[in-house]
Amino acid sequence: MKVGVVLFPGSNCEHDVVEAVSRLGGQAEIVWHGERSLGGIDAVVLPGGFAHGDYLRPGALARFSPVMAAVGDFARQGGPVLGICNGFQVLTEAGLLPGALQKNRGLKFLCATVTVRVDSSRSVLTSGAPLGAALRLPINHFEGNYICSEEVLAELRDGDRVVLRYADNPNGSVDDIAGICSPEGNVVGLMPHPERACDEVLGSVDGEGLLRSFLGAGRLARTSA
Amino acid sequence: MNFPVLVEVQLRSGIADPQGATIERSLPALGFEGVSGVRVGKAIRFTVDAPDEAAARERVSALCQRLLANPVIEDAAITIENGSQR
Numbered sequence: 250m251k252v253g254v255v256l257f258p259g260s261n262c263e264h265d266v267v268e269a270v271s272r273l274g275g276q277a278e279i280v281w282h283g284e285r286s287l288g289g290i291d292a293v294v295l296p297g298g299f300a301h302g303d304y305l306r307p308g309a310l311a312r313f314s315p316v317m318a319a320v321g322d323f324a325r326q327g328g329p330v331l332g333i334c335n336g337f338q339v340l341t342e343a344g345l346l347p348g349a350l351q352k353n354r355g356l357k358f359l360c361a362t363v364t365v366r367v368d369s370s371r372s373v374l375t376s377g378a379p380l381g382a383a384l385r386l387p388i389n390h391f392e393g394n395y396i397c398s399e400e401v402l403a404e405l406r407d408g409d410r411v412v413l414r415y416a417d418n419p420n421g422s423v424d425d426i427a428g429i430c431s432p433e434g435n436v437v438g439l440m441p442h443p444e445r446a447c448d449e450v451l452g453s454v455d456g457e458g459l460l461r462s463f464l465g466a467g468r469l470a471r472t473s474a
Numbered sequence: 475m476n477f478p479v480l481v482e483v484q485l486r487s488g489i490a491d492p493q494g495a496t497i498e499r500s501l502p503a504l505g506f507e508g509v510s511g512v513r514v515g516k517a518i519r520f521t522v523d524a525p526d527e528a529a530a531r532e533r534v535s536a537l538c539q540r541l542l543a544n545p546v547i548e549d550a551a552i553t554i555e556n557g558s559q560r
Contacts (some may be wrong), residue, residue, distance in 0.1 A: 271521050305542070308545070309541065341546075342544065347546075348546060349546035349547045353488070354490070356492045356493065362478055396547060421490075
């Protein structure tokens with residue numbers, strides 16, 4: 250079970266993801282954004298940070314990194330893809346998830362531990378989490394205010410694709426959305442950082458269950474491939 | 475022909491613009507009354523090489539859609555100035 254963690258110039262959470270995956274028994278390797286192929290990996294993580302300096306808009310330039318074509322193919326073949334924070338922004342800009350992330354309501358950079366609720370278990374990230382579970386996860390973002398058209402919002406709700414909602418909306422996201430998934434559930438984006446909630450020293454271990462589900466999806470993908 | 479281009483990227487109407495709202499609210503405190511409708515955006519300038527203005531506009535429009543603006547939240551207004559010979 251091998252997880253590829255994409256490193257863009259400006260990413261800064263890649264080692265946190267590698268550490269969390271390793272502790273949970275997975276094998277993680279960093280994949281440079283200039284690679285055209287993902288190699289033999291079973292799951293992909295786009296980590297947090299400021300890919301390409303967040304120039305123009307967060308994720309706007311990262312989507313043109315050579316590796317993103319391979320990530321798109323991997324996602325379309327059903328491979329598990331997880332975008333955390335800046336990674337979520339990259340997934341929306343790349344069109345792999347709908348909607349966009351705009352500046353927080355209140356125009357403040359938010360750095361806090363918040364409570365999110367698991368509202369759908371049909372994604373690779375939440376398949377093992379009990380519905381309605383309240384998780385304490387850190388957020389760390391300026392552009393985390395999720396927005397989409399009314400039609401897209403209806404599709405997300407009807408398709409059970411809002412996987413996580415904030416208990417107390419910190420950033421103005423429509424419908425308290427903290428994370429969503431693709432129609433098939435294999436591509437997930439979320440603003441909170443599960444990889445930073447995998448050790449008591451960091452204040453929470455609520456991210457472990459989510460990442461365990463994700464690694465499980467990767468193992469499944471490997472067996473069925 | 476080289477056409478100087480100005481692209482103004484703005485949040486679409488209906489999308490909250492907290493930066494514009496904050497600026498608008500702070501103006502009366504400085505004694506500037508009667509200012510409303512403040513919206514904050516980006517101005518991007520460049521030159522595009524195209525046979526004529528229509529072709530230039532078409533190219534700029536396409537690149538706005540693909541990169542300069544995010545159509546989910548932003549609109550792009552394109553101004554193309556008179557072209558000059560290469």
